[in-house]
Amino acid sequence: MSEMAYSEPEKIQSIDAEFLAGHRFPYQEDISLVESVDLDASTPGGDINWLEDIELLQEDGTPAVFDRYSNSFIKIYFPIPEGRENEIARKVLMTHLQTGNSYGTQLKEKHCKFPQPELGPWVANSKTVGTDWKPPVLEGWEPPTH
Numbered sequence: 001m002s003e004m005a006y007s008e009p010e011k012i013q014s015i016d017a018e019f020l021a022g023h024r025f026p027y028q029e030d031i032s033l034v035e036s037v038d039l040d041a042s043t044p045g046g047d048i049n050w051l052e053d054i055e056l057l058q059e060d061g062t063p064a065v066f067d068r069y070s071n072s073f074i075k076i077y078f079p080i081p082e083g084r085e086n087e088i089a090r091k092v093l094m095t096h097l098q099t100g101n102s103y104g105t106q107l108k109e110k111h112c113k114f115p116q117p118e119l120g121p122w123v124a125n126s127k128t129v130g131t132d133w134k135p136p137v138l139e140g141w142e143p144p145t146h
Contacts, residue, residue, distance in 0.1 A: 016059060017067060017074045017096065020103040024077070027095045031078045034091040042094045044121035056080065056089035065089035067096060069104030069120075098122050 018024045027033040043051055057064050059073040063085075067074055074096050080088045096102055100119050108118055112130030119126040 015072045016064070017070065017072050017101070017103070020070060020072055021101065025074075025096065025099075025101055027092060027099075028075060029077045031080075031088065034088065034095050037091040037094050039087070039090055039094065042098065042122050051090055051094075054086065054090045054093055056085040063089075065093045067093060067102050067104070069097070069102045072103065094122065 018028070039051060054065060056076075057066060057073070059075055063076040063080055064073040065076065066072075074092055076088070076092055097105065097120060100106065105119060108116070109129045111133075113133045115128050115130045117123065117126035118129045
């Protein structure tokens with residue numbers, strides 16, 4: 001009897017935004033692309049409490065901010081001025097969300113079950129998605145008969 005070789009498949013311990021997209025975004029590498037973000041103006045209803053919870057973190061030894069909409073980190077590859085760590089993390093996150101680059105946002109059009117702005121409340125006049133959701137159907141699958 002011969003034994004088949006078996007090895008565990010590679011396990012990904014963390015997923016970052018560039019892994020999901022297949023590339024880096026310019027605002028991950030250039031602070032000048034996020035400097036002009038007005039955090040107060042970017043926050044709907046003037047309630048920045050949720051944004052105040054966003055902090056600069058580390059992912060794989062690299063500064064990063066967490067995007068809860070795609071459950072991934074956005075790594076930051078430019079030098080961050082001392083004392084501005086959380087501000088810059090928030091600006092990178094808002095840029096990521098407002099440009100529609102969050103993988104969670106990209107899934108909305110197909111999977112959103114109720115009407116909502118595609119780019120969230122952070123972008124005025126964002127297209128509404130979720131108005132005609134239908135449960136997905138697996139091609140060729142039929143429900144069991146009793």
